[in-house]
Every structure is written in structure tokens, then in C-alpha cells.
Amino acid sequence: MESGHTAWLLTSCALVLLMTPGLAFFYGGMVRAKNVLGMLMKNYVAMGIVTILWILVGASLAFSGSTTIGDYGVIGNFDLWGLRDLGQSNDHFGLPYPDNVQMMFQLTFAIITPALIAGAIAERMKFTAWAVFIGIWSLLVYVPMTHWVWGGGFIASNIEALDFAGGLVVHINAGAAALALIMVLGPRIGFRKEAIRPHSLPLTILGAGILWFGWFGFNGGSALAANAAAGNAFLTTQVAAATAATAWILAEAFTHGKPTTLGFVSGAVAGLVAITPAAGFVSPLGAMLLGLVAGVVCFYALRLKFMFNFDDSLDVVAVHLVGGIIGSLLLGVLAEEAYGGVAGSMDQFVSQAISVVIALVYSFSVTFVIAKVLDMVMGIRVSEEEERGGLDLALHEEQAYGFVE
Amino acid sequence: MESGHTAWLLTSCALVLLMTPGLAFFYGGMVRAKNVLGMLMKNYVAMGIVTILWILVGASLAFSGSTTIGDYGVIGNFDLWGLRDLGQSNDHFGLPYPDNVQMMFQLTFAIITPALIAGAIAERMKFTAWAVFIGIWSLLVYVPMTHWVWGGGFIASNIEALDFAGGLVVHINAGAAALALIMVLGPRIGFRKEAIRPHSLPLTILGAGILWFGWFGFNGGSALAANAAAGNAFLTTQVAAATAATAWILAEAFTHGKPTTLGFVSGAVAGLVAITPAAGFVSPLGAMLLGLVAGVVCFYALRLKFMFNFDDSLDVVAVHLVGGIIGSLLLGVLAEEAYGGVAGSMDQFVSQAISVVIALVYSFSVTFVIAKVLDMVMGIRVSEEEERGGLDLALHEEQAYGFVE
Amino acid sequence: MESGHTAWLLTSCALVLLMTPGLAFFYGGMVRAKNVLGMLMKNYVAMGIVTILWILVGASLAFSGSTTIGDYGVIGNFDLWGLRDLGQSNDHFGLPYPDNVQMMFQLTFAIITPALIAGAIAERMKFTAWAVFIGIWSLLVYVPMTHWVWGGGFIASNIEALDFAGGLVVHINAGAAALALIMVLGPRIGFRKEAIRPHSLPLTILGAGILWFGWFGFNGGSALAANAAAGNAFLTTQVAAATAATAWILAEAFTHGKPTTLGFVSGAVAGLVAITPAAGFVSPLGAMLLGLVAGVVCFYALRLKFMFNFDDSLDVVAVHLVGGIIGSLLLGVLAEEAYGGVAGSMDQFVSQAISVVIALVYSFSVTFVIAKVLDMVMGIRVSEEEERGGLDLALHEEQAYGFVE
Amino acid sequence: MKLVIAYINPFRLDEIRDALKETGVSGLTAINAQGFGRQSGHTETYRGAEYEVDMVPKVRIEVLVDDVLAPAVIDTIERTARTGSIGDGKIAVIPVEDVIRIRTGERGNDAL
Amino acid sequence: MKLVIAYINPFRLDEIRDALKETGVSGLTAINAQGFGRQSGHTETYRGAEYEVDMVPKVRIEVLVDDVLAPAVIDTIERTARTGSIGDGKIAVIPVEDVIRIRTGERGNDAL
Amino acid sequence: MKLVIAYINPFRLDEIRDALKETGVSGLTAINAQGFGRQSGHTETYRGAEYEVDMVPKVRIEVLVDDVLAPAVIDTIERTARTGSIGDGKIAVIPVEDVIRIRTGERGNDAL
Numbered sequence A, B, C: 001m002e003s004g005h006t007a008w009l010l011t012s013c014a015l016v017l018l019m020t021p022g023l024a025f026f027y028g029g030m031v032r033a034k035n036v037l038g039m040l041m042k043n044y045v046a047m048g049i050v051t052i053l054w055i056l057v058g059a060s061l062a063f064s065g066s067t068t069i070g071d072y073g074v075i076g077n078f079d080l081w082g083l084r085d086l087g088q089s090n091d092h093f094g095l096p097y098p099d100n101v102q103m104m105f106q107l108t109f110a111i112i113t114p115a116l117i118a119g120a121i122a123e124r125m126k127f128t129a130w131a132v133f134i135g136i137w138s139l140l141v142y143v144p145m146t147h148w149v150w151g152g153g154f155i156a157s158n159i160e161a162l163d164f165a166g167g168l169v170v171h172i173n174a175g176a177a178a179l180a181l182i183m184v185l186g187p188r189i190g191f192r193k194e195a196i197r198p199h200s201l202p203l204t205i206l207g208a209g210i211l212w213f214g215w216f217g218f219n220g221g222s223a224l225a226a227n228a229a230a231g232n233a234f235l236t237t238q239v240a241a242a243t244a245a246t247a248w249i250l251a252e253a254f255t256h257g258k259p260t261t262l263g264f265v266s267g268a269v270a271g272l273v274a275i276t277p278a279a280g281f282v283s284p285l286g287a288m289l290l291g292l293v294a295g296v297v298c299f300y301a302l303r304l305k306f307m308f309n310f311d312d313s314l315d316v317v318a319v320h321l322v323g324g325i326i327g328s329l330l331l332g333v334l335a336e337e338a339y340g341g342v343a344g345s346m347d348q349f350v351s352q353a354i355s356v357v358i359a360l361v362y363s364f365s366v367t368f369v370i371a372k373v374l375d376m377v378m379g380i381r382v383s384e385e386e387e388r389g390g391l392d393l394a395l396h397e398e399q400a401y402g403f404v405e
Numbered sequence D, E, F: 001m002k003l004v005i006a007y008i009n010p011f012r013l014d015e016i017r018d019a020l021k022e023t024g025v026s027g028l029t030a031i032n033a034q035g036f037g038r039q040s041g042h043t044e045t046y047r048g049a050e051y052e053v054d055m056v057p058k059v060r061i062e063v064l065v066d067d068v069l070a071p072a073v074i075d076t077i078e079r080t081a082r083t084g085s086i087g088d089g090k091i092a093v094i095p096v097e098d099v100i101r102i103r104t105g106e107r108g109n110d111a112l
């Protein structure tokens, strides 16, 4: 163990944890004023519920070692429940910093992933149903996926797909789940009919700034050390975000005539998503190309929801699912040996493609079942009157902004 | 000295410093729009005044070594005034990073502690009186308390009470001072009669997110190294916050029918307060228990102010005093040797209880005297007309939000 | 290379990057609601454009080594274009952390410097013109200046002026450019006639808090290591900000009768600016003096724009140009050998003064030419109607805050 | 001429405005308001303190019309604002002595 | 019927509303406003630039009442809004030709 | 007495208020509003979804005046609010039956 690596990973833990509040505001600014608290809460509550479950059993199931079926690592066990036997050493993970730091670092990823889904179900999902949903989803979808990719499971070991910081585990996972969930939930009243406008873009832009900042912990920390690989992850992260943001507003300017601030920050997030699986494997110039593709493709992907009539309210599919797929696939081609030790190749591309399909299908189908069951058991959608009056009053008995004085 | 420990402590300094702005917004969102700037200012100004005093004499009085009365370390001296002779080494503190970093780290604690009190005196205290108050309070209350607990004084040496990151020094200290100050100041016009509602919960929730983030520096940095103890402090901090937040909204749901966003973040802060003295001494599961107790007890403690009719406007007593006591006491029971080298015991519990009483009584009584004297000398409360019209205009000639355009 | 230094510099990169969003909100709160998105965008877009240019050629031109004219280092070359040949080592810079981290660190400075200028041109400059401007300005003004001061160029080598973290490169540079740009752009409609009030001081105060936080990366990271020099830079940064903020509101109170929150945070920024060139060279007490001077002088410098009738809308000149000059000059006197190895002297003062003049004259004149040419080629100012209706709608087809619901 | 004031549910605004446009109305002005009436308010809870809030967010629109068009305007608002539940709001008709278009100085019906 | 408009100090709103409810008023609508009048404004200072701001935050309430209740409404507002210092505000009474309840289509006094 | 209502461009507010003060008006009340009229609205675009927004930010002022001063008030608003382009807004004059100053209980012209 080295104090420098420990210092950097501790910092990364804090940075990634901050991303969930950042995400809350990124999303919260985009909804109407009557629903902003409901949206913030759906994000923040992940910091509560997922933390508890992770400490109790999630961390253990993901990282205690691999229970195999045939040659395929499928899930961990309960040996590490409650983190009772984790100790103060690095014996378990063998990383150059203590095991408990790694568990904390992984926890921050486990928190933000379900929080990402919240953008899709904005302005209409019950809070209680959401709270139950993310608890179940964490254990049934997030934990296995993490195990497969980072916990010794079959995606890493057998398929040999690469995922530097969560293209599969975080973004495709959340994006596919979002799609399944909104198919059960249905569109908001007024979707495609009324203008449903953001109530406070400054909040959204602030949230994006915080996300961008925190992402350096997300990708930089995923180097699992304070070294040149982390430095390269910083550069590629920054370049991809910058390029995608710029590409997005250029695409906007060509299409609508004006570059928008919401477009800029949306593009930045698309770039950050796309570079996530690739940050440690590509060069800064490779990241620029990746950012360019992500910015343009995600921008056009926004239209899918209007074409297929699913109300992905804050575009989780277009940004996280599409962006995650772009990054995971292109990484198979753009990887350079000098950076992460792996060169892009047809083989790698195929591995990436297979892993993408698995992640997408698993997350989508299991989420769909969870959502359907929950809807039958407790109902996942607020009443029409509650939706009209706003979730803040209906679900939380609060108003975001005071009236007089 | 090791660069890794230095790196982590530098980071912690920045994180804890950020907590004061975070706190400002946590509080600022809860007041009415006409008083938000006054509230932000009462927090921010602590970054000004306390810094100056700390550098000049506070740091020296707290940490230059212990002047004893009998066997009891009572206060430091002026040897380190102006930090003139601190040098670039770690000779003074003997920590694995430079002494100046430790002085900076301690400064950030010295800043936020008086800022915490500001929540209690919201919407009615004069700015000038506040500025003078925190200056005097820093030197007469904060500095001695720090000396006793962390500077070699009698609470650490003679009573052998534990305080990992500031249960006594920060939270009980600020909470008891808040109680004394509002007894002199009196309640706001309309307290218990009118609905005094938060003007912007998103600001409060943002502030809470920043606080949560910064608290990793607060507790994680208090390990005074980048090591497994810091990693454990991260985990316990996160778990306590998560559990308390969840417990609080469950308590709310049982009592009022609805979980609120303000409740969630209030619970998180209560959990963070309670884990502060214990973060390095308990296990993650211990922290979960601590968070559970803190969330539920602090929630019910909110009622005290209505029962006893003191206008603790933003619940500094219920959250910081009560939360701090919970953490300081339970730590005596929940400490496990494997974590911080100390096992919970009856002895330890008694030490904790004694130290709690001392901190509470000292802070309360000295603060009460300071407040009384200040009130006689300069008056500490704005006029009724100023209170009605709002502190922003009356004290600062500013309005938070513009009218037209 | 040492992981601890790497960890601290990675952290610093993230901190400095966050300053640009922080600055965006610091500025954004001060404009009218109809222009806030336009202002945020002018800052954020620097994170896009400057990043791309820096990676492609800027970093190389600044840091690839010095092309000399006579004995004077003038500019780098294209050897490092695209950061293709940077590698994973620290061979290029010889710092105790990887070269790519240093390139990233420098990038964050390259981003915020043009963003600082945006405060001067608030509420009236075209977005397209701004985007083109900062691209050109980065390459023609920022990159050479960096090279001269930090890249082996003549200001460091021949004039031997000191600039710890960017008094010349960042603040004087941006301040002088701001002055030139507004001379071409002209004042806002209503300047000196109407009350043009901030639309949301909480946003400004939040931005200031973020800036203060990020500045620890700016100045602390400029120690280029996690050591006592960084610790001292933390202390001096904190002290200067605190003293200048306090001095500013005292000056306000003497002049107008009331201390303002905008004044406090403006003073803090003035102090942070002034300490920037000096942070590693002066003692905490020296920093206190510096902060005092900066707070008072910058406060009175606000009047210049009314006297000379240039609409430096958010006071970039009074804060960054004046503050930068104060810091760069006083550093020549206040430097103490025990801190940064250099003692204040008449010689040093003269070097500082010469470097200030060069930075000011170069930045002002080249910026003026760029602005004039751009104005002829594409026009840099929006139409009167667009200015009246607000830049958000005119340039971005967006509104910051929603109307109903 | 008349000034027709209506207190409506915010979410009906767009539809009402479009309907009024078709009815031949040349303009209207809308304001965010808080209404108190038969429609029951709601409870708000902040840190355990429950407040009964009687006021409901409404939009107040006002339309200047000539006497001939007035009935149609009232009728249009009535139809498009109605959801059938309490809180749909009210319309009030107020006499107007004169209207002036600022830009041209036109007066009376010409100003509309 | 009458439309009673009152410009009041924001901090009196709750009390006035409660008093009006007791007087028998069936509803009212409140709006945030800025008033200019005898009450002196205040100075605002932003970075050394002082602005005299003549406008004071007020709440504007409006109540539709029938002719019989109107005097009681005026009286109630007068009593509960009065603090005795400048800026207490004004009440204006305006004739109303018709009132319609959107939900039911009732007209005139029935609509109140 | 009259109630003079004017819908104006926000950026004219200061000037109009100053001019009215000189005309002898004792007070006025201003409200943020959204106007729909001949003045074309604008397009807003959020993530590729374009919305035609017909509403333009306006300020609505209202002035209680006695009958004698009314024409001067209207004239002053007309002059100072006019920029000559569409959207300058409208003025409406409404009869007022009574005005009460809350502070003193004065009524009618004395209350102004």
C-alpha cells in the first residue's frame, strides 16, 4: 500500500459521491417547478438506500469472489456481509490502497447508477415505488453486473470485454433499465402535446458542472492508483467532454439555428458517458474522436423518443444508453497499447459488442419484470390529479420555492 | 513526512473549507427570501474573521503546547502567534505531513464551528453584533475547547475522552452556544404563529450535498493520514449519513404521512454530526446503528423548541447538540478495538459523558455571558421594522433576487 | 515520481477545472435574468474550445521547449501536438509526477483565463464572436504568455520575474484583455443611466464559494508537489482571501454605511487574485498585508469605470487587473526567503514591475487588434433589440427560468 | 369595452390562449397568482411543523375586448378552462371606459 | 357585484385572509407586486453603485363580492391590514358587471 | 376616480414611474406579467424540441387617480412607454367607485 494511491482514491470516493447531488440538480433543473423536489429526492434517496444495502450484502455479493456455473463467474457470496471481516489491509483486493477504500469507491458507483435512471421517470413516478425499486434493482441488476465486469465474473474473465469505469456497469445498465421502466410507467400527461419546459436551467448547468468535476474521480479513480494512467484518464475525460459538448452545439446550430446552453452541457455529459469505458485505454486524440461521435450521435438520438413515443423525459436513453454503447464499442477499435496495454482489434471489438448486448438485454429484461411486478403490487405511478398538481406537494408535502416575502 | 499523507490532508483542508459555503446554502434556503443574504453572510463572514484571528493568535493558543493548572492542561501560549515560527517541517506536531498543513486543517474547523451557530439566530440578529460575537466566541470558547480536546489539554489527557473529528469541539460546542444565544436573542416575530416557510429548498438540498461531500474531508482527514483508518472513516461517515437520512424519512412517514426532502437532508446531517466523534472508532455496522439512533432521536428532538418555546430557527440544537451528544456517548459503547484501537466500555462511556457535560456547560455559560454583554453594549437584535422588511435590505442594502427583467 | 505528488496534482486539476463553473455562477448571478444563460455559456464554452485547441497545439506551443530570438525564449514548437509523444513518464517536465498530469493541470489554467474576460463583456456580446475570440485569444495571447512565464520563455529566464500561480499569466492577462475588448465593444444600453442589478446574488455567492474552494488547487497545486510549500500556499491563499474580504466590507461600511454580501465575496476574489502570484513566496502574515491592500484598493478601483466611462460590467479590470498588479508588485517586496527561496528586494521589485508592464501591454494591444478585426469581419455585438430582449432568447433560444407551474 | 378577468388552473393556460386566439381576441395578459377558494389547499410539512396552506397556484388572465366579442370570450374561457372539478376558477367582467394603444395612440375599439 | 382590490404589506396576508374567510368571503386571489407610494423606498448598493429603489414589495389581493357583503369586506381589510404606519396600502372598489363560475357556469351572485 | 392599467415593456418601467411621479401621481403598483398580442413571440429549443412561445415578458402597472388627473396620467404613460415598435402595450381606464387609504381610513380622492 502507498499513501499516495490511498490519498487519490479517497479523493475519488468523495468526488464520485458528489456526482449524485450533481446529477440531482442536472435533472432537477429540467423538470417543472412543481416537480423539482420530487426529482432531487429520487436521486438523493439512492445515497440512503443503496448505501445500506451495499454495506449489508451488496458489496459482498459483488466482490467476495466468484461463484461459478461451469466456467462462468456468476455471483459472489455472503462472506463479506456487513463488511465485518474486511480488515484494515489490502489483502482482499491486492490494490495499492486499503480494501475498505475500494469498497467505498465501488459504493459510490452503486449509488449513482440507479440515480441515473431517475431522469427517465421524471414527474410521474411514486416515491415509495421508486425507493423499493432501486433497492431491488441494486441487488438484482447492479450487483450481478458489477460482479461480471469488475468482480471476477464472466464478462471480464470469459468474454474479456473491457470496461474502464462503467460503460457497461453504469451507463448501458442504467440506460437499458430506464427504457424498460418507462415502458411500464407510460408517458407524462401532455407528452408531445404541451411544452414541458425546464424550470431552472441554471440549476441544470450547475449540476452539469458538478458532474464534470466529479467525473474526474469516476474515471481518474478507476485507474486504481495515482499514476500516469490516472493522468491519461483525466486528459481523455476532459477532451471527450469538451469535444462532445462542442460537437453537440454545432449539430444544434446546423439543425435549429442556435447553440443552446442545455445542449452544451448535455453534450458534455454525453462525452463523459462515452469516454467512461475507454478513459484508460485510448489516447487524448482517440478521446477527441470518441467525443465527436458521441456528441453528434447522442444529439440525433434525442429524436428516437418522439419517433417511438416513449417519454424518456430527461433523455437517459439517448445520453447514457447510446453514449455507453458508443464508448464501449469504439473502445474496441480506438484502444492503443501504449495507454492501457490493449490494442484495438476486431477481436476486442467483438468482445465489446457481445458484452454490450449482454448488459443491455439483462438490464432491460430484469428491470422490466421488476417494474411490472411492482406496478401490480403497489402501483408505480401517481394519480392524474397528483401529476397535475405536482409531485412535490403530492408526495412530499413541500414546495420548492416560497410564495410571498 | 510522506507526500501521500500530505496530499490527502491538503485535499481535506479544501473539502472542509467548502463546508462553510455548503452550510450557508443549507441554511440560506430555509429562511425567507428577504433574509437569505443575511444568512449567507453570517456564514461566509466566519471565513473572514476567524481566519484572521486564528492566524494571529488562535492557532497558537490552541496548539502551541499546554499551560497547566495543577495537572490539567488549560490553554496554550503565544509562541506561535502569526505562525511566524512554524517552519516548513513537521517538528511541531510530528504528524506525517507538514505542520502548516495541520494548522490549515484546524483552521477550517475553527471556521465552520461558529458558522453552525448561525442557523439558530436566523432572520433577526444584527450583522455587526454577529461579527463581533464570532470573533470573541472563537477566542473564548472555541480555542480553549480545541485545546482541551486536541491540543494536549485536560479532556484528552485527564478525562481521556475520545473525539475523532469534533463531536465535542464542533457540534456540542456550537449547539450549546446556539441555545445560549437564542435565550438572549429571543424568538422571531411570528414564531409559532405564522408559517415561516423555506424560500428555496433546492438551495438547502444543494447545501446538504456540499456538506455531505465536504464531510469526507472533515472525518476522513481526521485520520491524519491517508490510510485504512481514513478509509474506515469514509465508510462509517457514509453509512451513518445514509442510515440517519433514511431513518428520518421513515420516522416522518410514520408521524405525518409523508417523507420530505428537507427531512432526508436533515437526517443526513444529523447522521453526519453523530458519526463525527466516532468515525474512526466504530465499524460500518456500528455506524449504521449510530445513524439509526441519530436519525430517529434528532427527528423527535425537533419538537423541543416548540415545547420549551425557544426559537432555534434552523434546529441547531436538535441536530448538532443532540446529534453530537448521541455520537459522543454511543461511541463509548460502540467503539471496537479493531478500528481505532479503543474498545467500548463502561469506563469509556463515563469519560465520554463527563466530557459532554463539560463541553456543554462551558460553551453554554460562556456564550450566554458574551451574548448578554454584547446585547448591553451594542444590541444584538435588529429593530422590529428591519425584521419585518428583511435583513437583506436592512443590514446589507441588497436584494437576493431581482424584480423585473 | 511519487504517488503522493501525483495524487495532489490530480486533485488540483479537478479543483481548478471546477473554478470555471464556479466563475460562471459568480458572474451569472450578477447579470439580469434575461442574460444569465448567455453568461454561463460564455464561461462553459471555454471548457470546450480551449480544451480542444490546447490538446491539438496549445500545450505544445507553450511547453515543448523554447524557440529563442537572440537570448530571449519566445515560443515553443509543434513537437508535442496532439500530446502524441507525451508518454507516461515525467521525462519532459522532470516533475515528481507524470507529464500528462502537468499538461492537464496547465489546461485548466488555459480554460479559466479567457473565461475571466467574460465578466467584462456581459449582456451584449455575440456568442459566435465570443467563441471565435477565445479560440484566437488562447493561441495568440494566452499561449505565448504562458510560455514566457512558465514554459522557459524570457520573462522567467531573462527578466527573472516570479509568478507563482498566474498573476501575470492569468489575472493581468485577462484583465488587460478585458479592457481592450470593452473598448471595442462599447457599453451596455443604459450603462450609468439605469439601475442594472444582479438577478440572483445567491448564485453569485455560490460561485464565489466554489471559486474559493477551487483556488486551493490553483495556488496549492502550483507548488507542483504535496509538501510544505503547498501547505504554505494554502495558508497564504486563505489568509489573503479572508483579509481582503473583510477589508472590502469595512471599506464599504466606511463609504456607504453598509457591508454587503456581494462586497464580501468580491473582496475574497480580489484577495485570491492578489495572492496568486505570491502564494508560495510570502508568509501568512505577508499574505495578510497583501490581502488588506488588495481588498481596499480593488474596492476603490471599482470607481474607475464610472470615471472613465468604460462598461467593465462585472469589474474584471478592478478585480483581476488591479488585483493581479498588486500581487505581482508587492510580491517583489514581501517575498521571504524562508518560504519560496527568494527574498524581496529592489531588484526583484523592478523585475516584477517590468513583467507587469510587458504582460499588460502585450495582452491589451493584441486583444485590441483581435477584437477590432473580429468586429469588422463578423460583428461582435448583438443588435439593440436583442440586447433589450435578452441574450438568452436571442442567442440561445432558451429561458433560464420557467414561467408557470 | 370590457375587461374580462379569469382565474384559471395553470395547466389550462396554453389551451385557453389558443382558443381565445381563434375566437378573435387580439391579446391578453397573464400573471402568476395564488388563489384561495372552495378548492381545499394542502398540507406542507417542514421539519415536523405542519402548515395548512390554503392558497393554490393559479394563473390570472385578463383580456380587453369590445362589447360585441365579450360574450364569445367568456364562453371560450368557460369551455376551455372547465375540467369539472372544484378550483376551475371564476370569470369576472368589468366595464372599461377607454383603451389606448401606446404605440399608435389609437383609442377605444381601434386600440384592441 | 364589486371587485375589491387591496395593496397590502406581505406579512399581513395570512391574517387578512383568515379575517375575510370569517367575514363570509368565498375566495380571493393574491399576487406578488411592487408598490410605489409615500412609503419611502430603500437604497441598494452593488459594488459601490448605489441605487435608490422606490418600489416596495407588496401583495395585491382581489376579492369578488356581492354588493351586500362589499362594505364588510372593505371594513375587514381595513382593520386587519392596518398597522398605522405609512405603506399600509390602499383599497379600491370597482364595479363588476358579471361573474361566472367556470365549473358550473353559474352567473352573478350565485357564482361567488 | 379611475384605475389606469397599462401593460408595458419591462425596460420602460423606471422611466414611466419617474414621469408619473412628476405628473403628480401619488403611487402605483407594478406586477410581472406575460403578454400575448401582436408582437411575435419567440422560439425556444430544449434538447431538440422546439416550442413556439407566444408570451412576452411585460410589466403591468396600475394607477389609481382622480378624474381630473386621469387624462394627464394616460398621456404621460403613452409618451414615456412609446418606443414605436409593436409590443409597446396598451392602457385601459376603469371606473372606480371608491378608494380607501388603509392607514387613515380616508376615502375617495383624499385617499389618493
Ligand SMILES: Nc1ncnc2c1ncn2[C@@H]1O[C@H](COP(=O)(O)OP(=O)(O)O)[C@@H](O)[C@H]1O
Pocket: D007, D034, D035, D036, D037, D038, D039, D040, D056, D058, D085, D086, D087, D088, D089, D090, E025, E026, E027, E028, E029, E062, E063, E064, E065, E101, E102, E103, E112
Ligand atoms: N371571491 C373571489 N374573489 C376573487 N377570486 C376568487 C374568488 N373566489 C374564487 N376566486 C379564485 O378562483 C379560484 C377557484 O375558486 P374555488 O372556489 O376554489 O373553485 P370554484 O371556482 O370551482 O368554485 C380561487 O383559487 C381564486 O383564485
Ligand SMILES: Nc1ncnc2c1ncn2[C@@H]1O[C@H](COP(=O)(O)OP(=O)(O)O)[C@@H](O)[C@H]1O
Pocket: E007, E034, E035, E036, E037, E038, E039, E040, E056, E058, E085, E086, E087, E088, E089, E090, F025, F026, F027, F028, F029, F062, F063, F064, F065, F101, F102, F103, F112
Ligand atoms: N395611486 C395609486 N395607485 C395604485 N397603487 C397605489 C397608489 N398609491 C399607493 N398605491 C399602492 O399602495 C401602497 C402603499 O401606498 P403608500 O403611499 O406607500 O402608503 P399609504 O397608502 O399608507 O399612504 C403602494 O406601495 C402601492 O402599492
Ligand SMILES: Nc1ncnc2c1ncn2[C@@H]1O[C@H](COP(=O)(O)OP(=O)(O)O)[C@@H](O)[C@H]1O
Pocket: D025, D026, D027, D028, D029, D062, D063, D064, D065, D101, D102, D103, D112, F007, F034, F035, F036, F037, F038, F039, F040, F056, F058, F085, F086, F087, F088, F089, F090
Ligand atoms: N386585448 C388585450 N387584453 C389584455 N392585454 C392585452 C391585449 N392586447 C394586448 N395586450 C397586452 O399588451 C401587450 C402588447 O400588445 P401587442 O398586441 O403585442 O402590441 P401593441 O399593443 O403594440 O399592438 C401584450 O403583450 C399584452 O400584454
